[in-house]
Every structure is written in structure tokens, then in C-alpha cells.
Amino acid sequence: MNELMEAPTVPQEETRQEEGLKHRLIGTSVPRTEDERLLRGDGRFTDDVQFAHQLEMAVGRCPFPHARILSIDVSRALELEGVKHILTGEQVREQSEPLSVLRPVPGAPQLPYYALAQEKATYEGQPVVSVVATSRALAEDAIELIEIEYEPLPHVSDAIEALKKDAPILHPQSLESNLLASNSDRAGEPEAQIEEAPVVLRGQMRIGRVTPLPMEPRGVVAVWRPGARELSVYSSTQVPHLVRKQLAEALRIGEECIRVSASDVGGGFGQKLGIYPEDVLASLHATALRRPVKWIEDRMEHFRAATHGRESIHDYCLAADAEGRFLAMTNTYTTDIGGWNSSFGSSQLSSVVFTGPYRVADAAVERRVAMTNKTPVGAYRGYGQPEVNFALEVLVDRLARQLDKDPLELREMNMLRPEDLPWTVPSGAVYDSGDYIKTLHMAAESVDYAAHRAKHREPRADGRIVGIGLASFVERTGYASARFLAKRGSKFGAHESLTLRANRSGGIDLYTGVSSIGQSSETAFAQICAEVLGVDFDMVRVHTGDTASSPLNTGSFASRTLIAAAGALREAALAFRDKTLRIGAWALGIAPEEALIEGREVRHRDDAGKRVPLSDVFSRAIIGQGIPHDETPGLETTAHFEPPSAAFSFGTAAAVVAVDPETGEFEVERFVMVHDCGVVVNPMIVEGQVRGALVQGLGAALGEELRYDAVTGQLLSGSMLDYAVPRAADVPPIELLHTEVPSPVTTFGVRGVGEVGTIPPGAAIANALCDALSDYGVEFSALPITPESVWRALNAAKKGEVA
Amino acid sequence: MTLNENEITLTINGESMRAWAPSRMHAADFLRQRLGYTGTHVGCEQGVCGMCTVMVDGQAVKSCLMLAAQLDGAEVRTVESLAEGENLSALQQSFKRHHGLQCGFCTPGFLMLASSLAARGETMSREQIRDEISGVLCRCTGYEGIVRAVEEYLQLQQPKGSHPQQAEEASR
Numbered sequence: 001m002n003e004l005m006e007a008p009t010v011p012q013e014e015t016r017q018e019e020g021l022k023h024r025l026i027g028t029s030v031p032r033t034e035d036e037r038l039l040r041g042d043g044r045f046t047d048d049v050q051f052a053h054q055l056e057m058a059v060g061r062c063p064f065p066h067a068r069i070l071s072i073d074v075s076r077a078l079e080l081e082g083v084k085h086i087l088t089g090e091q092v093r094e095q096s097e098p099l100s101v102l103r104p105v106p107g108a109p110q111l112p113y114y115a116l117a118q119e120k121a122t123y124e125g126q127p128v129v130s131v132v133a134t135s136r137a138l139a140e141d142a143i144e145l146i147e148i149e150y151e152p153l154p155h156v157s158d159a160i161e162a163l164k165k166d167a168p169i170l171h172p173q174s175l176e177s178n179l180l181a182s183n184s185d186r187a188g189e190p191e192a193q194i195e196e197a198p199v200v201l202r203g204q205m206r207i208g209r210v211t212p213l214p215m216e217p218r219g220v221v222a223v224w225r226p227g228a229r230e231l232s233v234y235s236s237t238q239v240p241h242l243v244r245k246q247l248a249e250a251l252r253i254g255e256e257c258i259r260v261s262a263s264d265v266g267g268g269f270g271q272k273l274g275i276y277p278e279d280v281l282a283s284l285h286a287t288a289l290r291r292p293v294k295w296i297e298d299r300m301e302h303f304r305a306a307t308h309g310r311e312s313i314h315d316y317c318l319a320a321d322a323e324g325r326f327l328a329m330t331n332t333y334t335t336d337i338g339g340w341n342s343s344f345g346s347s348q349l350s351s352v353v354f355t356g357p358y359r360v361a362d363a364a365v366e367r368r369v370a371m372t373n374k375t376p377v378g379a380y381r382g383y384g385q386p387e388v389n390f391a392l393e394v395l396v397d398r399l400a401r402q403l404d405k406d407p408l409e410l411r412e413m414n415m416l417r418p419e420d421l422p423w424t425v426p427s428g429a430v431y432d433s434g435d436y437i438k439t440l441h442m443a444a445e446s447v448d449y450a451a452h453r454a455k456h457r458e459p460r461a462d463g464r465i466v467g468i469g470l471a472s473f474v475e476r477t478g479y480a481s482a483r484f485l486a487k488r489g490s491k492f493g494a495h496e497s498l499t500l501r502a503n504r505s506g507g508i509d510l511y512t513g514v515s516s517i518g519q520s521s522e523t524a525f526a527q528i529c530a531e532v533l534g535v536d537f538d539m540v541r542v543h544t545g546d547t548a549s550s551p552l553n554t555g556s557f558a559s560r561t562l563i564a565a566a567g568a569l570r571e572a573a574l575a576f577r578d579k580t581l582r583i584g585a586w587a588l589g590i591a592p593e594e595a596l597i598e599g600r601e602v603r604h605r606d607d608a609g610k611r612v613p614l615s616d617v618f619s620r621a622i623i624g625q626g627i628p629h630d631e632t633p634g635l636e637t638t639a640h641f642e643p644p645s646a647a648f649s650f651g652t653a654a655a656v657v658a659v660d661p662e663t664g665e666f667e668v669e670r671f672v673m674v675h676d677c678g679v680v681v682n683p684m685i686v687e688g689q690v691r692g693a694l695v696q697g698l699g700a701a702l703g704e705e706l707r708y709d710a711v712t713g714q715l716l717s718g719s720m721l722d723y724a725v726p727r728a729a730d731v732p733p734i735e736l737l738h739t740e741v742p743s744p745v746t747t748f749g750v751r752g753v754g755e756v757g758t759i760p761p762g763a764a765i766a767n768a769l770c771d772a773l774s775d776y777g778v779e780f781s782a783l784p785i786t787p788e789s790v791w792r793a794l795n796a797a798k799k800g801e802v803a
Numbered sequence: 804m805t806l807n808e809n810e811i812t813l814t815i816n817g818e819s820m821r822a823w824a825p826s827r828m829h830a831a832d833f834l835r836q837r838l839g840y841t842g843t844h845v846g847c848e849q850g851v852c853g854m855c856t857v858m859v860d861g862q863a864v865k866s867c868l869m870l871a872a873q874l875d876g877a878e879v880r881t882v883e884s885l886a887e888g889e890n891l892s893a894l895q896q897s898f899k900r901h902h903g904l905q906c907g908f909c910t911p912g913f914l915m916l917a918s919s920l921a922a923r924g925e926t927m928s929r930e931q932i933r934d935e936i937s938g939v940l941c942r943c944t945g946y947e948g949i950v951r952a953v954e955e956y957l958q959l960q961q962p963k964g965s966h967p968q969q970a971e972e973a974s975r
Contacts (some may be wrong), residue, residue, distance in 0.1 A: 034907065041841070299849065518905035691947050
């Protein structure tokens, strides 16, 4: 512990029916309840929602990175048969408010981001006009007939350039420069330490711009019933209740007039957090036309109009003593947020985990958010943590080489020990618990690290040289608390809420505002609920993502769903269990303490002959007949739960890479991931989450990149053909190992697991390449790393430069 | 807008059908919007992502790259044809057992692709399977569960004793 503090904890007991009993369902790979419908093609994705008399919307977008809109002439488009309604910026300003931000950059002004561009568009793909017609094809025809006169303006695509004095300013009415805001966190006296330290290493590291790219693009269907004043919105979103709030604000109507329904959602990964212009537009059209309006994003639009992720430049400074003990660390980094502030802005967690798993008391971080003429950046799986992990872990290896130390020993020397935890980092976040070094050792052993270190890096018979790289990490999962979020101006809570409701068939309906995005919450929630209640797993039916039926919750992002929902599930299920036992015991003529829920019935603990089906108990409760006189009818419990603190996952990855020193061609031959997500609820699901995120991390490390032309500012890799998303044949062999240190700050000791795999691939692979090419003195400072960049680094090294 | 519409007669999942489609409508939109087979998904309309993979005359095809009119006279199979009444097919069960799906959006594409692989009557190594299924993308699973599921399913399709592993076991 680096300061005197008591770690917040939550009750861990009473989760099992009888003490000493092992968990029945928690920790088992229960097959997923989501699968049945999805395997039959019977999911209900947004485009599967069809209404009679439904119309379709298409959006005309700015083709320039930065342009003034001089005029819009829609007259020819309106003449096209089948065209029903057209909106331009002027009408949108009259009829709606700018899109609100859910997680503002602290200190940033609110920018007037309207659903359609006003005088200016600040990114290629920004909506300028929207058309509703009897079919999507006709709506697109109409857009071709709309004449828009643009005056292209000077643009800036690079975040560092954007912050220079002579850069064109994107939002002069709100900002004096392209710096949206900056914030810093610090502890101790890092500058003084750096001044006096025997070894100081500096490095600038660039992380490329990528896209989350869920397989289902975004989509919305809006249906307005004027008499009822009810807007039903079917949306592909991770946060139905937050979409409801944002839409109410944008449309100037009360939340009570809006119902948002989301499920199934074909992947989110942070991109489907909050509203986009198209959600407002479809709602405005539907309201005006009094007919259902559907908009389904096509993939070309997706690349330009759905938020991007990651892009940032980190200037690190690492100070150490002659042995390699870290004395101080600073990171000044710039994130590129693009042309407008999206719902979740650009990543904020680099500032939380920039010191990694290391014991550094003197550290400072400064985050600068730059506006550029590119698609807005939003949340993407990891939210700043993969970025900072690449920067820091590559520098740790660089320091090891400079000091002629083993990178593993350097990590070992500086890593926080279990007894150091809880540990407060400069941002004020508290690493709760864990055994970081154990994961380092496990990763090293699994790739036979010691034997590899002892050998010289000779080329194999195939001419390639093998290297091993390590990357260790600590990952924030969940949120510290609503109070913590309030300080940052966030417009959402840190809790999850859900309702359990008995039904007369003997089952339990579980209502949650969490939508099904592939994270398997339906299965995990049912597991925990059934575990606490003692009922069979299939007795619990989970209803997801509908604001009309679920209590107001937060949503599925930030690896937070289960962290918060586990507590709500436990509380709701315990209250539900107690009432079930009271009524069941009454029916059996025994005391509640003598009763037990098992499978599909309530029975006497010691006398199996005394039993009553749950359908009977629930029916009694629902109709109020045959229940104790002092019992109220009904059997429904709702719980809201906010964890007292964030839980921090951790681990180490090891990459084994073979590289051809002539061509730069390389192959990841093995990738080992050792991770800890606390108590595992469903091992199969955890494996799936880690593997899936790892492949996204590998994609971003090895090839995915949204490149913009330096001169024209146009997106160059804006289609599936140009953007190198990993295919099955591209994935290297991945091995998973895990430790299980329960978190003291969450119910059941769980930690989040949805994002972790995105974090270490970049650094592990860069370090492996540097290890393999150690005779050449190669360094890497940017992601992605491709055979071309390896070849360039080799050439640079030969000339004595750092690439 | 019947002006540019074509009449299309086809067999879909064993059922004969006749429907109209605009000349420019692609086959995936036709299956979804005109015939109601919404299990076939649309992901890129560029023939890259494979969400729209269906079987046409026994071949796996990306239906976004076909015009609806090209389905005239064809025999089409979609994901809706796989389950046997209340029960999932062996292929679907393999996907469930191996956690071969998360959000489920790509799943119909992989299932139809795997069905066409099975029709070849061969077993394949995991390496071969990875190559064969690379025309359908998945952003959730990292593919491992899909590869395992397809491998198991292809083995199940072999007559008993003909798979090398089984033959080896039998000879012990």
C-alpha cells in the first residue's frame, strides 16, 4: 500500500445457499442461451425490424475534410417519385438540439454538433442532408439529385500539426485553437527525479487510427405515434437508456415519450455508445411523416461516419537508477478526437494506467485532446489502455537494452508485489489486488524464455531469426464510482439495475437494460441469478435492452457490466429468495428457515417429501391467495448496485516472432496470454472474450490502419477491401493461461474481461521483433507494425537512426 | 415501381416461390426484404465480409454480389433451412458447443459456408479450415471456436472409420 487507506470491499458471503457448498453454476461453462436464436438466423438485429408502410432514409455526406456549405438545392430530388421528405441543416437547427456528450473531455466546451452540418462540415462523411423515400435505393437516387455547393477549406489531418499556431482552426466560435482541452494528473516530484536520475529515456510513440468495425453496421428504426406521443426507437446500441436520454434532449421531448429497444446488437466494441446524427435524423423524419423510418448504415458510410478509435501520440520519459529501478515516469500525450466531440470523446484511460504494473511514486501525465478534420473518435475496446501499454512496454524493453539487462528482470525488479496493493496511481485510481509477477513468470515459462535468452540470435535454416517479447499490463475494468465520474462531468452512473419478476409458469423473468452485443450477459446473468436463488438455470429468462421494461441502468461498456450487475443480481435474488421461501414455507406449513429452493420447487431442508412447485408458490404470490397474512402480494424485486471501486485486471503476454532480417517479413508463431479476471463466472465465455479481443489487438498491431492522404485529407483505407481486418487464416496460434485472484471490490470477486485482449499484442510483438533483431539495433515507435515498417526500421538502424 | 421489376422463380429451402424484384436489387436484399429470410445478413455489399453467404445450387456464394434476377431458376438454401424442427442441426450444435459465436451476426454466413464445405465430403486440417473460411469475417470470436466447430462437424460428416484419426484409433 502506498498510502494509508482502507480498501473498499463488498460482502462476499451469503451467496451460496448453505455455507461450505461449492458454487453450482458460477465457474461452469454453461452453454449460452443467446445461441439458439442466433444459430437459427432468428436474432432480431435492427435491420430485421420491419413495419408496414415503413420508409427508408439515406444520408448525403460531405466529401471534403473541411468545407463551407454555400448552398443546397433539393428541388430536383423532391420531384423524384417515391421521395417523401428531405432535411437540411437549417431545419435540423430549428427542430433539434446539438448532440449531447455522455463522457465529456473534462474542461471542454460543448460544441454545437447538430445532426446535419450547419455552415461548415469538419470531416469527410459528416451528414449534410438526409432523404426519406419508399426505398433506400430511391433515397440514394435522390441524394444524387441534390445540388450542394461546397467551398473546400484548408484542413488539418495530423494531431500534432493541428496544435501548431498556423493550423486552420476547426471551431473558432468555441475554441481559440484546436486544443479541445487538456488535463493532467500527478504524484510526487517526477521532474526533480528526472533531473537527477542516472538514466533517462525518452521516446515518442504513435498509435494508429483504427475502427472497431462491428460486423453489424449501425442502424435505427423510428416510429412515432402522434396521438400517444410515443417515439419507439429500435437501435443498434450498447446503451439503450442513455440513447433515450440523449434523444430526449436532442428532440426536445420528455424521456417518457421515448422507448428505446436494442437487441440483438451485432457487436459494439465501444462504437455503439450513445447517439449519432442519424438517430436524430430518423426520429425527425418519422415525427414529421408519421410513418416508420429506417436507416441502416452501409459499410462505406460506416468507415467515415461511425467513430474511430485509438489514434494518439505519447511522449514518454522514463527515469531509472543505474540498476534499472524506475525513479519517475511522465507521459504527455495527444489524442486525436477528429472533427467533433462524440458521445464518449477520445480515450481517457491512458491517464489512469500509464505507469503500468510498476512501482513508481513520482509520475505525471498530461492529456491533450486535438481536433482534426477527420471522423470523430469515440470509445474503442480498451479506451486508451492498449495505446499506453504499447508506448510504455516498448520503452521498458528499450531501457533494458540500454542498460544491458534482461527485460524480464527489469520488469520483475519494478513490478508491484501483492503486498504493495492496494496501490494508488497518480490519477487517484486504486489497483485493488493481484499477483502481477506471477503472470510474468507464467508467460515466460510457457515460451521457454530462459533458454531463449541464453542463446545468441542466430538465423534458423529458413533465414529467419526468432525473438520473444513480453508485455505486462494492469487494466481498469468498471468505474470507480458515480462520485468519481461526477468530477469528470460524465452523464451516466456507475451502477447496474435489474428486476426479477416471478411468473405463473414457475419461471423468473429478469429485466435488464443491458443489450445483447455478444458479451453473453444473458447467460452470465441467468447463471448468477439461478445460483443465488437455487433454481435451475433454465428457469431464468433474461429480457434485454428495452427501456420500457427494464429499470434505468448504465449499459454495456468499459468491462463494467458484470462488475456492477453481479451486485445487483445478488441483492435482487436474495430478496426474491427470501419472499419465495416465506410463501413456500407457508404453503408447506413449515418455518421459512426450514425451507429451501431447489431446482423447480421449494422443499423442506430435511424432509424431501414436503415440497411445493415454484409455479404454485409464484401463483400464490401473484394473485395474493394462500400467502401469509402479513405478506404483500406480488413477487418482484429490483436492485441497483454500484461497486465501491473499479476492479483492475492484470496479466502478461508473450509473443514468439520469426523475422527475416533481409525482407522484414515476419510471422507471429505463438502468442501466449496470461491474464486474471478474478473469479470466472463462465470459463467458456471468458475464453471467447479474451480470444476475440486479442485478435482485435493483433489486427491493430499488425495491419489495421485508417490512413488519410497527407495532401487531400481523404480517407484512403475506408472500405472492407482496403482495411486489413484479420481473417481466420491471419490469426496466429494463441494460448491462454490464467490466474484467479478474487477482487475484494466486487461481488463474487469478479473483474472485467471484455477488453483485456486488445491491450498487450502491440508491445509484445514489437518487443519480440526487437529481440530477434537485437544485433541490428532495431527500434519500433509506431503501430501498426508491418513487414514494410520492419524493413524500414532495419534500414534506419543500418544508418544509425531510430525509425 | 414495377417498371423495372423482374419476376423470379426459385426454390428456397425446398419451397418453390415466385416473387418480383427491381433489376438493381441484389440477392441478399431480395432474400431479406422480399422473401423475409432475415437470417441472411448484410455487412459490406462489397463481397468482402461474407455476412450474406448463402448456398445457391450447392455452392456457397456471397449474395450481395449477385443480383436478385440471377436467382431465377436457382435452388437457394439459407440459414433458416438448417435446424431440424425443434432441434438444432449437428452443425449448429457444434457451433454452440465450441462457442463459435458471440454477437451472432456473422454466424449464418459461417454456417452456410461450412455446409458447403461439408458437401465436398472431405475432412480438413485446422489450417485448411482457416483458409477455407477466410471469406467470412468475424470480429467477436477470434475464429478459434468457429474453426473447432467446423472441424468437428466435418469429422462427423465422414462415414465411421474413414477419418484418419478414427481409423488410427480403430487399428489400436
